[in-house]
Amino acid sequence: MKAPLPLEDLRAIVAGPVLGTSDGGFAEEVSAFNRAFIRTPDVAVGATSEADVVEAVRFAAAHNLRVRMQATGHGAESAITDGLLITTQRLYALSVDGGSRIARIGAGVRWGSVLTAAEPLGLTAITGASGNVGAIGYTLGGGVGPLSRSHGVSSDYARGFRLVTADGSIVTADAEENSDLFWALRGGKGGFGVVTEMQFELVPLTALYAGSIFFDTPHIETVLRSWIDWSASADATVTTSFAIMRLPDFDAIPQPLRGRTVLNLRFAYPGGETEGKRLATPLRELAPAIIDTIGVLPASQVGTIHNDLTEPGPGWVTGGLLNDLDQDFATELLATVGPDQQVPFIVVEIRQLGGRTFVDVPEGSAVGGRASGYTLSLVGVPNPDLFAQVLPAVANQVMSAIAPWISPETTINFAGDGSDAEQFGKAWPSAISERLSSLRMQWDPTGLFAYGPPAG
Numbered sequence: 001m002k003a004p005l006p007l008e009d010l011r012a013i014v015a016g017p018v019l020g021t022s023d024g025g026f027a028e029e030v031s032a033f034n035r036a037f038i039r040t041p042d043v044a045v046g047a048t049s050e051a052d053v054v055e056a057v058r059f060a061a062a063h064n065l066r067v068r069m070q071a072t073g074h075g076a077e078s079a080i081t082d083g084l085l086i087t088t089q090r091l092y093a094l095s096v097d098g099g100s101r102i103a104r105i106g107a108g109v110r111w112g113s114v115l116t117a118a119e120p121l122g123l124t125a126i127t128g129a130s131g132n133v134g135a136i137g138y139t140l141g142g143g144v145g146p147l148s149r150s151h152g153v154s155s156d157y158a159r160g161f162r163l164v165t166a167d168g169s170i171v172t173a174d175a176e177e178n179s180d181l182f183w184a185l186r187g188g189k190g191g192f193g194v195v196t197e198m199q200f201e202l203v204p205l206t207a208l209y210a211g212s213i214f215f216d217t218p219h220i221e222t223v224l225r226s227w228i229d230w231s232a233s234a235d236a237t238v239t240t241s242f243a244i245m246r247l248p249d250f251d252a253i254p255q256p257l258r259g260r261t262v263l264n265l266r267f268a269y270p271g272g273e274t275e276g277k278r279l280a281t282p283l284r285e286l287a288p289a290i291i292d293t294i295g296v297l298p299a300s301q302v303g304t305i306h307n308d309l310t311e312p313g314p315g316w317v318t319g320g321l322l323n324d325l326d327q328d329f330a331t332e333l334l335a336t337v338g339p340d341q342q343v344p345f346i347v348v349e350i351r352q353l354g355g356r357t358f359v360d361v362p363e364g365s366a367v368g369g370r371a372s373g374y375t376l377s378l379v380g381v382p383n384p385d386l387f388a389q390v391l392p393a394v395a396n397q398v399m400s401a402i403a404p405w406i407s408p409e410t411t412i413n414f415a416g417d418g419s420d421a422e423q424f425g426k427a428w429p430s431a432i433s434e435r436l437s438s439l440r441m442q443w444d445p446t447g448l449f450a451y452g453p454p455a456g
């Protein structure tokens with residue numbers, strides 16, 4: 001039986017809510033975008049300022065509680081049953097300086113808000129596929145998005161962080177100050193502290209030629225095989241991906257797609273219509289489309305290219321990175337997750353990397369998988385009864401079939417459950433992993449911040 005925590009002491013010095021498991025509002029405070037996993041930390045602190053974060057961290061250290069943080073819960077991939085959870089959604093400060101093109105982004109800010117704030121200045125942020133994801137949690141893991149080939153991974157644009165470290169200090173990490181920590185926070189993800197603000201460089205870009213094409217079941221094999229060949233010499237300014245989607249027969253799904261297995265081919269070119277059309281033509285000619293949304297798109301609408309779900313619900317995803325693909329890979333993939341197979345995945349997605357993702361920032365960063373050519377994600381049907389056994393078992397079968405093409409290292413945002421030792425171990429090349437471990441020891445010697453597989 002755990003001794004009761006003196007939460008009144010914390011309430012006296014923190015402006016935001018301090019909630020024990022039996023307090024009203026606790027379940028709402030800890031709830032995540034991914035609803036699959038139990039969330040019963042000993043205490044939840046809804047930070048309203050950096051000072052609240054400092055007090056929460058000091059309280060946790062004094063009472064031997066491990067600390068976790070949550071902005072949106074998009075990365076909630078395992079249960080939380082102890083410790084102190086700092087929720088950051090109230091840290092929504094956001095400002096954009098048009099002159100320096102730097103956005104100052106608070107810990108609770110989602111990408112969609114950054115895109116909206118940048119747009120009137122003719123600027124945009126290099127984000128992930130969904131505007132709903134938290135800007136800081138995503139960028140700490142590198143971040144691969146719809147403009148990755150033309151612009152690189154998102155953490156390449158991080159210019160500095162403020163964070164609260166394990167001893168409750170407020171620390172700046174940028175190219176000049178604590179540059180080792182800055183290196184780690186660009187792709188090394190967790191175990192260093194609670195980031196309260198990120199400085200992020202925006203790019204001058206107002207419009208894309210972008211969107212997606214849906215191909216019906218009979219065309220999936222042709223499109224998939226042709227895309228693999230096309231991608232081998234694709235223009236480095238174009239970022240594309242495909243997803244085999246098994247869509248339910250729901251009213252929310254557009255009529256021609258409802259209840260069908262389709263291939264969704266995504267395309268993004270950060271330039272004008274004439275050149276964009278020329279670059280998209282070979283993909284448009286692969287097969288007749290059910291829907292084709294590719295056209296001129298405001299840069300702030302980048303999230304409509306993938307159209308990820310925005311409603312919270314139970315989620316299960318695993319993945320990794322792939323090396324060069326060929327027709328033998330296509331054969332194995334179709335034999336395991338193609339439209340004729342009965343598999344419990346609603347989405348099987350492959351994104352092409354390359355171009356700027358191959359190139360690290362001049363000063364170096366902790367992003368894993370720079371040399372890989374493609375990402376792979378398997379998204380399970382949203383039935384939590386299948387999460388523990390069935391989905392991992394079927395995913396393992398798929399991974400075995402395509403083993404020759406799997407890159408030995410991945411990147412943490414695509415590694416699936418970061419508390420899984422095997423996935424975590426592959427998330428960075430060994431030299432990066434070792435440097436990250438030693439920096440975690442330096443900044444958090446007692447392991448206050450719970451991150452990665454459970455110890456022991």
Ligand SMILES: Cc1cc2nc3c(=O)[nH]c(=O)nc-3n(C[C@H](O)[C@H](O)[C@H](O)COP(=O)(O)OP(=O)(O)OC[C@H]3O[C@@H](n4cnc5c(N)ncnc54)[C@H](O)[C@@H]3O)c2cc1C
Pocket residue numbers: 032068069070071072073074075076088107127128129130132133134135136137138139140141142143144145146189190193194195196308309413414
């Ligand atoms: C629908 C969906 C779409 C996605 N699309 C992409 C994509 O296109 N590209 C891509 O690379 N990834 C993508 N991801 C993965 C996503 O980037 C990670 O799950 C990311 O961790 C989410 O961050 P969050 O803050 O929104 O989530 P949360 O669950 O709130 O946080 C996840 C983790 O981020 C860290 N974190 C969050 N806030 C802080 C903070 N203030 N200080 C320190 N650490 C913090 C913590 O380790 C935390 O456990 C997607 C995920 C989903 C569910």
